[in-house]
Amino acid sequence: MKMIYVKWFDHSGMSSWTDVERAKKLRLIENETVGFLLDEDADRIVLATTFSRATDTDDRDRVENVEVIAKKLITETKELTFLFPEMLVNGKIKVGRALPESPGSKNST
Numbered sequence: 001m002k003m004i005y006v007k008w009f010d011h012s013g014m015s016s017w018t019d020v021e022r023a024k025k026l027r028l029i030e031n032e033t034v035g036f037l038l039d040e041d042a043d044r045i046v047l048a049t050t051f052s053r054a055t056d057t058d059d060r061d062r063v064e065n066v067e068v069i070a071k072k073l074i075t076e077t078k079e080l081t082f083l084f085p086e087m088l089v090n091g092k093i094k095v096g097r098a099l100p101e102s103p104g105s106k107n108s109t
Contacts, residue, residue, distance in 0.1 A: 001051065002037040007076040008069050033067060034080065044070050045077075 009028040035047030048063035 003034065003080040004037050004045075004047070005076075005078045005080055006033045006035075006045065006047065006069060006074055007031070008033070008074045010073065030075075033069070035065075035067065036063070038063065038066070042071070044068050045074070 008031050010031055012026050012029050014023065014026065033047060033049075035049045036051045037045060038048055039046040045068075047067045047069070049065040049067075050063060052062045052064075054061050
């Protein structure tokens, strides 16, 4: 599963009374999102920021924090690579493994 970075614009607005000149100054909001690419078609991409693989006790992959972003709003995308290649097996994340220790951490030797 790919991890991607997406720069995109979102709507903005106000829910209270304001004068016309202030309302005319409202702009789109630029966002940056990083997530697992779950699906993509001609109109949108679907990302999740958290992904959990199926286990012995739960036979379905699960996701959390899902975003659907319209492609018309996207200005940039980049596929991301992992900092720790040893975490990958055949292009997939190893499950149930600890992250490599960083120098100076309390558990490093």
